[in-house]
Amino acid sequence: MNVSDFYDFPFHPKVLDYVSFLAYCRLADRQTQCFIEKCNDQNADKIFSPSNFLCTFKRQHFLRARSCLEESEPIGFLRCDRSCQFNEEKQQQKNDIELGKVFVETELELYEKELDTLCTFQNCFSKCHKKIIEQICSPNQANIAIELIQTYIKWHSADLFDWHLLTGNEKLLPQSCALLIQLEKNEQKSLENNNNIKLKEIDDTIDPIVMAIMAAV
Numbered sequence: 001m002n003v004s005d006f007y008d009f010p011f012h013p014k015v016l017d018y019v020s021f022l023a024y025c026r027l028a029d030r031q032t033q034c035f036i037e038k039c040n041d042q043n044a045d046k047i048f049s050p051s052n053f054l055c056t057f058k059r060q061h062f063l064r065a066r067s068c069l070e071e072s073e074p075i076g077f078l079r080c081d082r083s084c085q086f087n088e089e090k091q092q093q094k095n096d097i098e099l100g101k102v103f104v105e106t107e108l109e110l111y112e113k114e115l116d117t118l119c120t121f122q123n124c125f126s127k128c129h130k131k132i133i134e135q136i137c138s139p140n141q142a143n144i145a146i147e148l149i150q151t152y153i154k155w156h157s158a159d160l161f162d163w164h165l166l167t168g169n170e171k172l173l174p175q176s177c178a179l180l181i182q183l184e185k186n187e188q189k190s191l192e193n194n195n196n197i198k199l200k201e202i203d204d205t206i207d208p209i210v211m212a213i214m215a216a217v
Contacts, residue, residue, distance in 0.1 A: 009125065009152065010050035016070040021062075025055035048159040053152060065145040068137035072129070072145070075136070080128035084121055108172070115160060116174035122153055123180060157181045 014020045028051035035044035045052065054062050126149055133142045157180035164170045 009122070009149070010054055011069050011073070011149070013070070013073055015054065016066055016073060018066065021054075021066070025051070025059075028052075028055050048155050053155065057155075058148060058151065061144070061148050061151075065141070065148045068133060068141040068145040069148075072133045072136045076129045076132045079132065080125045083128055084124035108169070112172050112174055116176050119157070119160075119174060119176035119180055122156070123176065126150065126153055153180055 015024050032044045032051070035041040045056070129149065130146050133145050136142075137145060157177055160177050161170070161173060161181050164173045
């Protein structure tokens with residue numbers, strides 16, 4: 001297993017296998033401890049990363065979704081990876097970038113292009129994979145798996161936005177990544193509107209009762 005396995009999503013077949021997942025998390029924990037002890041990165045276990053997401057933050061959620069993701073992965077890879085492939089120019093650009101590369105400040109433009117490629121693929125793949133999950137898994141399992149994937153994308157896009165904001169580079173955030181953030185905001189707004197509607201329905205139900213009591217008094 002190498003870094004290319006986790007380029008787009010961390011839901012690689014080897015991680016979807018339970019025994020391999022446990023091994024992956026043990027290795028990830030050792031790596032995190034190394035960052036803390038050897039690199040003095042005291043936030044290594046708190047920041048967003050694929051391993052922190054799967055092994056710590058959303059471990060139980062992943063374990064509930066694992067069987068559904070494992071069952072849908074082969075078809076998802078064949079259909080979605082092909083349909084969401086980049087055009088030849090972008091694919092060549094991706095191949096030219098060393099996997100696992102750490103970008104320095106002078107390579108910011110190259111880094112933004114890499115992010116654009118990543119966010120474009122994530123948006124496409126998640127929509128494609130969602131349809132397959134809904135066809136293969138039970139409704140309950142499908143909802144759990146889809147929620148996990150959407151949460152990963154939300155947290156990842158929020159992490160990208162925070163970095164751009166803190167470094168004063170928010171205007172450089174690729175449009176494809178900004179779209180993922182906007183989709184999250186729209187979803188939150190929709191949930192808030194639904195909650196407001198429910199509260200209004202409750203108020204509409206209570207008001208006549210309150211009025212009747214007041215009239216009786």
